[in-house]
Amino acid sequence: MGRLQCFCLLCQVSIHLRRTIIPNLEKFMPRVLKGELPGMAFNLSYGIQGHARYTHVPGILEMVGIPYMGSNPLAHSLALDKVVAKMIFRQNDLPTPDFSVLNEPGFDMPNLDFPLIVKPKNEAVSMGIRIVHDLKELKDAAGVIFDQFNQPVLVEQYIEGREINVGLLGNNPPEILPPCEITFGNQGPHIYTIEDKKGKSGRKIDWICPAPISRELTEKAHDIALRAFQALGCYDMARVDMRLDNNDNLYILEINSLPSLGEHGSYTIAANHVGLDFPALVNRMVEVASARYFGTPSPPDIRHNKKKPEEAIFSYVTQRRDLIEKALENWSSLSSRTSDPVGIQLAIKKLEKKMTEIKMKPAPQFCKSQLVHTWETKKGMADGTLLIVHCDVPLELEMPNQGFRREPEWLYGEGVGCSRAPMVVLEYALRALRHQRRLHKLPLGVLCYMDEGRDARYSEEIIRAAVSISKKVIVLRPGSSLNHIIVQRRGQRKCRLIVQGKARRLGKKDKQPEVLLWTMKKLDEISRLSSTKNKIAVSSTEIKTKSYPMLLPHHVSATLLLSYLDTKTGNETEISIREITGVRFK
Structure with a gap:
């Protein structure tokens, strides 16, 4: 009765999970079920019951279309079915102990020599594993x-020797x-049992x-582990x-597609040996899964020694993504449009505070209040x-403010692309350099x-x-949609064409052409100067006229x-343009 009650309880839990997991996911990640690009689930679930x-x-x-960390259902099922996995290993010339499958209790003795390893065909975490020495x-x-x-039995030739585990990441x-x-x-058998994993075996591992x-x-x-990972x-x-037997031959016992992240697991121990403590290991898993799903930059290679400075700097930045996004949101909430001197002053004070925290010192020879502020390292910038x-933010004051908002792969807000993101990237790049004690060793x-x-007219x-005293200049501007760095920027000029003529009544003939008609003709000629070959574009963006009541326009500005x-x-x-118009313009 107790087993039946336990079974019913498991069924209830399983049914409850099936009924609740999708609604809970909808609450946690609502964009997924509405067809939008999702975030990512960090999957560590071993399931509840069944094969x-x-x-x-x-x-x-x-x-439901939610990206997740770890292998897909097919790879997990192949890894869990030890017989199928061993067959795949054999097909790929990967060494694995000889084996046989017992499908029912009345089995014949397999053609294998004792001692043997006995284990369930479709289980993991050492469940049911045992060494046997005779038929009984x-x-x-x-x-x-x-x-x-309630499943077939895998019988495997026992390999006397040492147990070696190899973890893979990425x-x-x-x-x-x-x-x-x-x-x-x-004490005990030289295999890792479920009792060992639970700390109930009474021996020290x-x-x-x-x-x-x-x-x-x-x-x-390493080669065997990599080929097994790829084969499944x-x-x-x-x-x-x-x-590893006494003749230095290696044999694959199994591949665990969801290795334990427990404190004393061989996977986390090996990761810690290469400098990945638990938080760094978790971040690394998210980074490699994100790179696979979304094409984000792959993290730097793991080294078995101290990280190179550029890798440490990269890690510093990637580990602070949440802080970077929060900083971007704070900057976006501060309006500092070109025609807003108060907002610009607040933005400069905020940036000054950041530079002071990073220990950058002002460069007064390149500063001008309300126009330009410059800072440099202890080495200077020469x-x-x-x-x-x-x-x-180069927007007119009349335009509505765009509030900050997030989408799975995009961030929106006031000046995010042109101004706010470059300043946040700048801040954290400098902080990363300072964290590695390299910032003030650089002339920067x-x-x-x-x-x-205003097209930097005054600055x-x-x-x-x-720029004249610098060896290299980097203008922090948005990249292209293909994530390419823009190394050349197009120039832009605004010109104002003013045409003044006589006021005349509609239909009255005159030797001089109508002002508006003449202007439109000249603007058409000017637009023809645009050339794809020469990478030049010209057009009119605004036309205004002045006229007296009941008279045609006598003044046009374009x-x-x-x-x-x-x-x-x-x-x-x-x-x-001057030759076409024959008039002076500002």
Whole structure:
């Protein structure tokens, strides 16, 4: 009766999960069920009951379209079915102990020599595993599995020797963690049992990482683990368990597609050996899964020694993504449009505070109140790198403010692309350099100007002076939609054409053409200066007229916008505009 009650309870829990998991996911990640791009689930679920338990949660996540960390249901099912996995290993010339499958209690003795390993065909975490030395022990162990697990029995040749585990992390190809050896002491069988994992075996289990094996054996273990990972189609992480016999031959026992992240697990021990503590390991798993799903940058390679400075800087930034997004939201809430001197002053004070925290000092020779502010490291900025940003948002005051909001792959807000994101990226890049004690060893300057909306008309002189003493200049501007860095920026000029004529009545003939008609004709000629070949574009953006009551317009003003790739072409086009109009313009 107790077993029946337990079974009913499990069924109720399972049915409850099936009924609630999707509504709970909808509350937690509502965009998924509405067809929008989702976030990601960190899947560590071993399931509750039944065969291929590891596949249950990934299957549900696949069904509702939620990306998740770890292998897909197919890879999990192949890894859990030890017989199918061993057949795949054999097909790929991967070493694995000889084996046989017992399908029912009245089995014939398999053609294998004792001692043997007996285990359930479709289980994990060492459930039901046992070493047997004769036929009676084999029948007893198999009978327990038939009764308790209700599934076929895998009988495997026992490999006398050492147990070596190799973890993998990442994709295409995954990075391979150093081998970890499990030592069992002098008590009990030299296999890792479920009692050992629960701490109920009464013996001490130790892990040695890296395993004390030769370099050649380490490389061989890495090669076998990688090929096994790829043969089953695993993603993101896995652990390959092997035995090393007395002749230095390695054999795959199984691959765990969802390795334990417990404190004393060989996977976390190996990760810690290469500098990944638990938070760093979890972040790394998210990063490799995100790169696989969304095409985000792959994290730097794991080194078995101290990280290179550039990798440490990259890690510093990626580990602070939440802080970066929060900083971007705070900047976006501060309005500082070009024509808003109060907002610009608040933005400059905020940036000054950031630069002071980072220990950047002002460079007064390149500062001008309300126009340009410049900071530099202790090394100064001469013959160094100059980073240029602007704190004004080039929008008219009349335009409505866009509030900050998030979408799975995009952030929206006031000036996010042109001003706010560059300033946040600048801040955290400098903080990362300072964290590595490299910032003040570099000749580096930061220049922020405040008239981007006026094409840097008033700050141009100071910018040119700062650029003239710098070896490299980086203007922090948005990249392309393909994530490419923009290395050349188009020039832009605004011109104002003013045409003044006589006021005349409609229909009255005159030797001089009507002012508006003449202006439209000239604007048409000017627009023909646009050339794809020369990478030049010209057009009118605004036309205004003045007229007296009942008379045709006698005054026309037109704003011309000129966009060019190089200054020479821009100057030549401006001369052509003068020749077409024959009038002076501002």
